[in-house]
Amino acid sequence: MNPSDQPIPDITEAVQRTLDELGVRDAAQLGQLFSRLHQQLDQEVAQLQAEATEDAVEQLRVRWLGRKRGIVPAITDNWLAPAAPNLKREIGRRANALRTRVEERLRSLAEYKVKAEASIGTLQDGKPEVVLGIDVTLPGNRRPIGVRHILRQAIDEITKIFISLGYSVEEGPEIESVYYNFEALNIPEDHPSRDDQDTFYIDRQTVLRTHTSPVQIRTMEKRQPPIRIIVPGKVYRNETPDASHSWMFHQVEGLAVDTNITFADLKGTLDHFMKAFFGPQVRTRFRPSFFPFTEPSAEMDVSCIFCGGVGCRICKGSGWLELGGCGMVDPAVFAYVERPAMLKYGVQDIQQFFQGDIRFLHQFR
Numbered sequence: 001m002n003p004s005d006q007p008i009p010d011i012t013e014a015v016q017r018t019l020d021e022l023g024v025r026d027a028a029q030l031g032q033l034f035s036r037l038h039q040q041l042d043q044e045v046a047q048l049q050a051e052a053t054e055d056a057v058e059q060l061r062v063r064w065l066g067r068k069r070g071i072v073p074a075i076t077d078n079w080l081a082p083a084a085p086n087l088k089r090e091i092g093r094r095a096n097a098l099r100t101r102v103e104e105r106l107r108s109l110a111e112y113k114v115k116a117e118a119s120i121g122t123l124q125d126g127k128p129e130v131v132l133g134i135d136v137t138l139p140g141n142r143r144p145i146g147v148r149h150i151l152r153q154a155i156d157e158i159t160k161i162f163i164s165l166g167y168s169v170e171e172g173p174e175i176e177s178v179y180y181n182f183e184a185l186n187i188p189e190d191h192p193s194r195d196d197q198d199t200f201y202i203d204r205q206t207v208l209r210t211h212t213s214p215v216q217i218r219t220m221e222k223r224q225p226p227i228r229i230i231v232p233g234k235v236y237r238n239e240t241p242d243a244s245h246s247w248m249f250h251q252v253e254g255l256a257v258d259t260n261i262t263f264a265d266l267k268g269t270l271d272h273f274m275k276a277f278f279g280p281q282v283r284t285r286f287r288p289s290f291f292p293f294t295e296p297s298a299e300m301d302v303s304c305i306f307c308g309g310v311g312c313r314i315c316k317g318s319g320w321l322e323l324g325g326c327g328m329v330d331p332a333v334f335a336y337v338e339r340p341a342m343l344k345y346g347v348q349d350i351q352q353f354f355q356g357d358i359r360f361l362h363q364f365r
C-alpha cells in the first residue's frame with residue numbers, strides 16, 4: 001500500500017515518523033504538514049490563555065521545544081535528518097519558522113500571565129481578564145484601497161469650480177415624466193428627440209431622462225429667484241454604443257436666474273470654468289445655435305488642449321473642441337462630463353468609463 005494513502009495521524013505524533021513513512025514527497029505536502037502544526041500550536045495557546053499558570057506555560061514549552069521529546073526537535077531528527085536532499089532546505093526553513101513562532105507565543109503568554117496576575121483580585125471570580133485567540137503580533141489583513149471613479153472625479157472638479165462661483169448642487173430623478181423631460185422645456189410633441197428611436201420610454205408618460213434640464217423646471221417650481229444651480233447627473237439616449245457614444249452618459253447643467261444677468265455673464269462664467277478645468281491657456285468661443293429651450297442659443301468651443309489651436313488629429317484640424325451648448329433661458333448652460341474628461345485624461349473610448357476595469361480606473365488616482 002502506498003504510504004500516502006494512510007491518513008496522517010495526530011499531527012504531534014506525525015513528527016515521530018519520517019516524511020517517507022508519512023508519504024510526504026514535495027514542498028506542497030510539506031507546507032500542509034507545517035500549517036497543521038501552526039494550527040495545533042495556536043489552539044493549545046488559546047486554551048492555555050484561560051489558565052496561564054507558570055506550570056502550564058512550562059509544560060507547553062517542553063511539549064514543543066523540549067530537547068528530548070519536543071515537537072520541534074523531533075522534526076529535526078525524524079523529518080530533516082533522513083529527508084531527500086531536495087526537501088532539506090525547505091524543512092529547515094519551516095522548522096526554524098515554527099520554532100520562532102513557538103518562542104513568540106511563549107513570550108506573549110508570559111507577558112499575559114503578568115498582566116493577568118496584576119488584575120486578579122479586581123475581578124469577582126478571581127479569574128484573569130481574557131482576550132481569547134487575539135494575537136496582536138500577527139500582521140493585519142491588507143485590504144485593497146479603491147479610488148474614486150474618474151467620472152466622479154471630473155464631476156467633483158466641475159462642481160467645485162461652480163460652487164466657488166456661488167452655485168449650489170441640485171439633483172433630480174432619472175426616471176422622469178414626459179412633461180418635465182419635454183413639454184415643460186418647450187420641446188413639442190413632433191420633435192425628433194421625442195421619438196422612441198432616441199429616447200427610452202418606460203410607458204407613454206414616463207422616460208429615462210434624456211437630459212438634466214427637467215431639474216431646472218423642478219427647481220424653479222419650488223424656489224424663488226435668485227437661483228444659481230448646477231445639476232450633475234446621468235442621462236439616457238437610445239444610442240448604439242461606440243467609441244464616442246453610450247446609451248448612458250453624464251451631463252452637468254447650470255442655471256442662473258437673477259436680475260441684470262446678460263449673455264456677457266454667461267460667457268464670462270463659462271470662460272472662467274474652462275480655464276479652471278483645462279488650464280489658463282485655453283480660449284473659448286461661442287457660435288450661434290438653436291436649442292428649443294433657450295433663446296438665443298450658442299455652442300461653446302474651447303481651444304484645442306492638445307495642439308493649442310494650431311490644428312491636429314483630435315480637433316480635426318480646426319483648432320477647436322466642441323464642449324457644450326448654452327443660451328439664455330435665463331441663462332442656462334449644459335455640458336457633457338464624458339467629453340471633457342476624455343480630453344483631459346486622454347481617454348480614447350467612452351466605453352472604458354462604464355466597464356469597471358480596475359486596471360483602467362487605477363490609473364486615475
Ligand SMILES: [Zn+2]
Pocket residue numbers: 304305306307308309310311312313314315316317319320
Ligand atoms: Zn488640436
